[in-house]
Amino acid sequence: MIELQAVSRHYRAGGEVIRALDAVDLSIAAGEFVAIMGQSGSGKSTLMNILGCLDHPTGGRYLLEGHDVGKLSDDARARLRSRAFGFVFQSYNLIPRMSALEQVELPLVYQGARDRSRRAAAALQTVGLGARMRHRPTQLSGGQQQRVAIARSLVVEPRVLLADEPTGALDTRTGEEVMEVLRTLVRTRGITVIIVTHEPEIAAFTDRAIRMRDGRIVADERVA
Amino acid sequence: MNVFDALRIALRAIAANRLRSVLTTLGMIIGVGSVIVLIAVGQGTQKGVQDQIRGLGTNLLFVRPGAAQDAQSGARGAAGSAATLTQTDAEAIAASGIPEVRGVAPQVTFNAQAIANGNNIGVTLIGTTPAYPEVRSAALAEGAFVTDLDVERRALTAVLGAEIARALFPDGGAVEQTVRLAVGGGRTGFNFRVVGVMAPRSGSGGGEQDNYVFVPLPTMQSRIGFQRSAAGVVLVNQINVQTADGADQQRAALAISDLLLVRHAAVAPDFTVQSQDDLIGAAGEVSRTLSILLGSIAGISLVVGGIGVMNIMLVSVTERIREIGIRRAVGARRRDIVVQFVTEALTLTMGGGLLGIAAGVGIAIGINGHEISGQLMTTVVQPWSVAAAFAVSVVIGMLSGSYPAYRASRLDPITALRNE
Numbered sequence: 093m094i095e096l097q098a099v100s101r102h103y104r105a106g107g108e109v110i111r112a113l114d115a116v117d118l119s120i121a122a123g124e125f126v127a128i129m130g131q132s133g134s135g136k137s138t139l140m141n142i143l144g145c146l147d148h149p150t151g152g153r154y155l156l157e158g159h160d161v162g163k164l165s166d167d168a169r170a171r172l173r174s175r176a177f178g179f180v181f182q183s184y185n186l187i188p189r190m191s192a193l194e195q196v197e198l199p200l201v202y203q204g205a206r207d208r209s210r211r212a213a214a215a216l217q218t219v220g221l222g223a224r225m226r227h228r229p230t231q232l233s234g235g236q237q238q239r240v241a242i243a244r245s246l247v248v249e250p251r252v253l254l255a256d257e258p259t260g261a262l263d264t265r266t267g268e269e270v271m272e273v274l275r276t277l278v279r280t281r282g283i284t285v286i287i288v289t290h291e292p293e294i295a296a297f298t299d300r301a302i303r304m305r306d307g308r309i310v311a312d313e314r315v316a
Numbered sequence: 317m318n319v320f321d322a323l324r325i326a327l328r329a330i331a332a333n334r335l336r337s338v339l340t341t342l343g344m345i346i347g348v349g350s351v352i353v354l355i356a357v358g359q360g361t362q363k364g365v366q367d368q369i370r371g372l373g374t375n376l377l378f379v380r381p382g383a384a385q386d387a388q389s390g391a392r393g394a395a396g397s398a399a400t401l402t403q404t405d406a407e408a409i410a411a412s413g414i415p416e417v418r419g420v421a422p423q424v425t426f427n428a429q430a431i432a433n434g435n436n437i438g439v440t441l442i443g444t445t446p447a448y449p450e451v452r453s454a455a456l457a458e459g460a461f462v463t464d465l466d467v468e469r470r471a472l473t474a475v476l477g478a479e480i481a482r483a484l485f486p487d488g489g490a491v492e493q494t495v496r497l498a499v500g501g502g503r504t505g506f507n508f509r510v511v512g513v514m515a516p517r518s519g520s521g522g523g524e525q526d527n528y529v530f531v532p533l534p535t536m537q538s539r540i541g542f543q544r545s546a547a548g549v550v551l552v553n554q555i556n557v558q559t560a561d562g563a564d565q566q567r568a569a570l571a572i573s574d575l576l577l578v579r580h581a582a583v584a585p586d587f588t589v590q591s592q593d594d595l596i597g598a599a600g601e602v603s604r605t606l607s608i609l610l611g612s613i614a615g616i617s618l619v620v621g622g623i624g625v626m627n628i629m630l631v632s633v634t635e636r637i638r639e640i641g642i643r644r645a646v647g648a649r650r651r652d653i654v655v656q657f658v659t660e661a662l663t664l665t666m667g668g669g670l671l672g673i674a675a676g677v678g679i680a681i682g683i684n685g686h687e688i689s690g691q692l693m694t695t696v697v698q699p700w701s702v703a704a705a706f707a708v709s710v711v712i713g714m715l716s717g718s719y720p721a722y723r724a725s726r727l728d729p730i731t732a733l734r735n736e
Contacts, residue, residue: 146645146730167649174647185642185733189332201321202647
């Protein structure tokens with residue numbers, strides 16, 4: 093489903109070239125539950141941003157379901173983000189003045205979808221927040237905010253869910269709850285879930301762990 | 317995303333920053349409102365001056381003495397300072413047979429005090445002939461005007477302007493009463509019998525003429541002021557000439573001018589002949605300059621208001637780059653982002669523009685006909701100024717929303733998301 097061929101991402105910082113990604117080859121099949129691991133600066137977040145079309149590679153090819161993403165226009169990439177991908181970030185990235193329900197409706201607004209509030213409510217039910225739909229981010233705990241973010245990514249029924257340190261801001265117990273939610277999605281809906289983490293305990297929830305160092309993949313293990 | 321989504325998002329953002337939105341809108345309200353008010357004042361002043369000149373009468377030519385010129389130094393005095401026009405000049409114009417001339421009324425003007433009933437008020441005293449009411453299209457409310465008999469006898473009869481009659485005799489019945497008219501600080505004064513009261517002059521130009529008191533010209537000459545030329549002929553300040561309806565005023569002015577040149581045996585005119593149109597033209601120059609000045613001041617305040625909106629939108633977009641990143645991550649196209657912020661800016665500026673129009677038109681109509689620090693305000697709201705002010709507010713909205721949003725929408729979503 094996802095195929096990276098020698099993908100690089102170089103930054104220019106003060107005359108120095110930083111190779112955040114250095115000719116990475118990777119393929120991920122539909123329905124996989126993958127953890128990308130590594131220390132800060134290893135390039136794992138950059139990899140995830142490129143997978144989610146939030147960032148563009150400076151070299152190599154990215155094929156999504158056989159289509160070259162690099163050749164898409166900005167609008168086409170926006171449509172892809174809106175229909176194929178769901179994103180969950182470490183810092184939740186919720187909009188402060190909106191209620192949970194409105195946050196989850198947002199992707200549907202940009203899709204021009206109908207029946208927004210029913211679908212958004214259903215997504216919130218899935219993550220167990222059916223009773224807190226009118227709350228704003230400041231009225232929710234960290235775990236609840238992250239579940240709102242998961243609901244927002246789920247509401248468009250994406251094929252791939254990308255989560256960047258989804259438990260990074262949460263305590264162990266709520267972190268594990270969030271991981272349970274993600275695992276259930278993989279098992280029951282066949283969604284491809286890719287998470288970025290530096291915690292082995294969190295990676296243990298997944299089926300495949302990809303280790304990165306200095307912009308390269310150094311290990312790719314399948315957990316039985 | 318459709319229009320309603322965009323509008324809903326914009327209204328929420330505006331409501332979320334209430335104080336900032338109010339201040340921004342206030343800038344637009346003041347800008348748009350002042351454009352409308354100041355242009356209305358400028359136009360009103362122009363109209364007021366025109367009305368005042370038209371209110372003098374219809375089809376009028378004014379003959380006034382020329383500027384006095386000192387033979388030695390060549391220094392010229394103000395127009396009217398020379399003493400060259402005489403009562404016989406007026407009689408000559410009347411008897412000249414110039415076809416356009418329908419009536420002639422010379423006048424001598426003095427400032428005087430009118431005293432009656434224990435009231436003492438300043439008036440403009442006008443010595444003239446019985447032709448005056450017809451020449452100047454002035455109507456009488458009561459009694460009669462100065463008659464030929466009054467002129468012949470130098471009678472002590474007076475006709476009061478409407479305002480003077482009201483001030484001296486608040487209870488009415490001015491006719492047959494006695495009024496003391498005094499000049500020179502009261503050293504010279506005579507009791508006059510009131511024979512008539514003028515009807516109020518309508519229009520904004522009426523005020524001054526309602527403060528006139530008329531007496532027979534020879535009475536004025538013999539009792540109040542002694543103005544005679546070296547040859548002993550009675551001098552006048554002004555000769556009012558009425559031309560026939562539809563007559564060529566320029567030709568009449570030339571004919572009068574020629575006649576007087578011959579009579580005065582002068583090479584260059586020592587008098588001026590001006591039509592009402594000349595006066596309106598001259599006054600129009602002044603008031604047009606005033607209009608342009610006021611309009612420019614208002615325009616500056618509108619521009620300042622507009623820059624305020626731009627500034628706020630720039631800050632608002634910069635502050636919300638992260639929000640833009642989130643929206644982009646969940647599928648917003650660049651266009652959606654631009655539409656969102658343009659809608660927000662347009663809502664602010666158009667809202668401010670509409671409120672500004674309401675305030676401006678309201679104030680302009682409110683002050684019309686009222687006195688502000690002793691000055692009677694006349695305002696004429698110009699529809700084009702309303703349209704222009706609103707159009708400017710829309711353009712400001714478009715510009716101030718689109719530029720920063722366009723810049724923000726060019727960022728990669730992840731760059732926007734990382735923005736703190």
